[in-house]
Amino acid sequence: MAELDKTATHLKYFSQKQDVLLVKNLSSSVQHRWSKLGLRLAERSRLLDHADREAQQFRDVWSLFDAWLDSTEQALDVDMAAPLSTGHKLSSVSTQSNSS
Numbered sequence: 293m294a295e296l297d298k299t300a301t302h303l304k305y306f307s308q309k310q311d312v313l314l315v316k317n318l319s320s321s322v323q324h325r326w327s328k329l330g331l332r333l334a335e336r337s338r339l340l341d342h343a344d345r346e347a348q349q350f351r352d353v354w355s356l357f358d359a360w361l362d363s364t365e366q367a368l369d370v371d372m373a374a375p376l377s378t379g380h381k382l383s384s385v386s387t388q389s390n391s392s
Contacts, residue, residue: 293323293326296319296322297319297323300315300316300318300319303315304316
């Protein structure tokens with residue numbers, strides 16, 4: 293941008309009068325567009341940072357859920373592998389109904 297300003301200044305001094313106004317207007321337009329682009333870039337950077345934080349939170353929650361799911365599946369596998377005797381089932385059922 294500095295090089296463009298330097299060139300525009302050079303052109304203003306060495307151009308014909310009618311071209312000086314054109315160079316000024318074009319230079320001003322480019323500076324304005326550059327400023328708008330900087331603002332848009334800052335906004336997109338802010339949005340990208342926000343999205344990155346949300347994605348990190350999602351990964352953290354996903355990892356916790358996945359770990360919980362694995363441990364729950366392992367606990368269920370252990371429960372399913374252990375044989376239950378009929379007497380044990382009946383005594384636990386009768387204990388539950390007595391406590392009600």
